[in-house]
Amino acid sequence: MNELTLFCKSLKKNFIPKICDPSKPVRCWPEKDVLGGKIVDAYVIIFRTRGCSWAHKSGCTMCGYFNDSIWNKVSNKDLLKQFDIAMESYNDERFVKIFTSGSFLDDNEIKPIIRNEIMGKLVEKADKVSVESRPEYITDEKLSKIKDVFQSKTFEISIGLETANDFVREHAINKGFTFNDYKKAVQTVKKNGFKLKTYVLIKPLFLTEKESIEDSTNTVDKIKTHTDTISFNPTNIQRNTVVEFLWKRKQYRPAWLWSIVEILKTSKKLARNVMIKCDVVGGGSIRGAHNCEKCNQKFLDAIANFSLSQDTKVFEDLDCKCREQWLDQLDMENLSFGSLVDFSSRYQ
Numbered sequence: 001m002n003e004l005t006l007f008c009k010s011l012k013k014n015f016i017p018k019i020c021d022p023s024k025p026v027r028c029w030p031e032k033d034v035l036g037g038k039i040v041d042a043y044v045i046i047f048r049t050r051g052c053s054w055a056h057k058s059g060c061t062m063c064g065y066f067n068d069s070i071w072n073k074v075s076n077k078d079l080l081k082q083f084d085i086a087m088e089s090y091n092d093e094r095f096v097k098i099f100t101s102g103s104f105l106d107d108n109e110i111k112p113i114i115r116n117e118i119m120g121k122l123v124e125k126a127d128k129v130s131v132e133s134r135p136e137y138i139t140d141e142k143l144s145k146i147k148d149v150f151q152s153k154t155f156e157i158s159i160g161l162e163t164a165n166d167f168v169r170e171h172a173i174n175k176g177f178t179f180n181d182y183k184k185a186v187q188t189v190k191k192n193g194f195k196l197k198t199y200v201l202i203k204p205l206f207l208t209e210k211e212s213i214e215d216s217t218n219t220v221d222k223i224k225t226h227t228d229t230i231s232f233n234p235t236n237i238q239r240n241t242v243v244e245f246l247w248k249r250k251q252y253r254p255a256w257l258w259s260i261v262e263i264l265k266t267s268k269k270l271a272r273n274v275m276i277k278c279d280v281v282g283g284g285s286i287r288g289a290h291n292c293e294k295c296n297q298k299f300l301d302a303i304a305n306f307s308l309s310q311d312t313k314v315f316e317d318l319d320c321k322c323r324e325q326w327l328d329q330l331d332m333e334n335l336s337f338g339s340l341v342d343f344s345s346r347y348q
């Protein structure tokens with residue numbers, strides 16, 4: 001194991017999972033999404049599982065999802081109970097998104113028999129179901145079983161590639177797989193006729209703001225022919241992570257919303273036929289991507305609008321005095337080796 005991997009592992013050594021009811025999901029809620037080019041109602045379910053197997057080994061530098069996991073085996077009965085509870089608030093939304101804070105296709109998190117039961121029930125109601133998985137669990141055997149269930153309905157698999165750059169993925173994210181692993185998984189997804197969504201991380205650790213803009217747009221260029229959707233995730237500061245460790249020492253600042261807008265505009269130009277989205281978790285807060293207090297909300301609204309409409313015109317009227325500070329950072333950050341503090345007093 002390299003030092004970063006060991007450090008990710010060490011941060012979980014004294015982790016005490018929250019005491020929570022294993023028969024209840026983490027959260028479920030309705031939201032808007034796009035299906036067949038139209039804005040539709042979607043329903044999101046987050047299952048509480050034993051957690052991502054990669055997080056059990058060491059985990060990614062920015063990922064604190066394990067904080068919501070039971071970190072211990074969850075029985076088949078409890079997982080089905082979680083699903084039943086989630087379905088009590090389900091209102092026939094056409095699009096259902098399933099998260100496990102890990103991989104839905106990992107048998108250690110969800111046994112095949114439970115996976116098939118959940119899929120079988122959802123396919124009767126929804127037109128599209130979306131799940132997440134690391135590439136190593138995307139096998140022909142698993143997908144062909146899902147294909148039997150889904151037939152004419154749409155099934156989407158999301159992979160957290162984060163960046164097309166293997167060096168950054170290994171040394172800044174500790175992701176534990178390569179761009180080639182991703183491409184192999186893509187082939188399996190396509191072979192089975194499923195849709196693919198790829199998550200790209202905005203501002204991994206150790207990259208300057210400028211480098212992270214380049215890394216994101218280079219990634220779009222490399223994956224645009226592989227994926228149907230690109231979903232950008234700007235890094236937010238989650239508990240018990242390497243990112244939090246460095247952020248507390250003023251060695252990391254979440255991305256500027258200015259940078260995100262720049263990335264979205266360039267990405268849409270580079271990949272016109274790919275659906276481009278961005279979910280700014282914790283946006284506008286000290287732990288999330290932010291500009292200044294005056295313009296945060298305007299930017300977040302524009303990014304949310306763009307994610308549904310795909311129209312970059314929503315960014316045209318955005319302006320604020322903090323643009324100069326953002327541009328200064330892009331110019332100066334190389335000199336400070338990434339340790340620039342937030343300019344806005346609230347964030348210092």
Ligand code: SF4
Pocket residue numbers: 052053054055059060063064065101102103134160175
């Ligand atoms: S980002 Fe994904 S792969 Fe990495 S530890 Fe978190 S859940 Fe696991």
Ligand SMILES: [Zn+2]
Pocket residue numbers: 291292293294295296320321322323
């Ligand atoms: Zn501003």
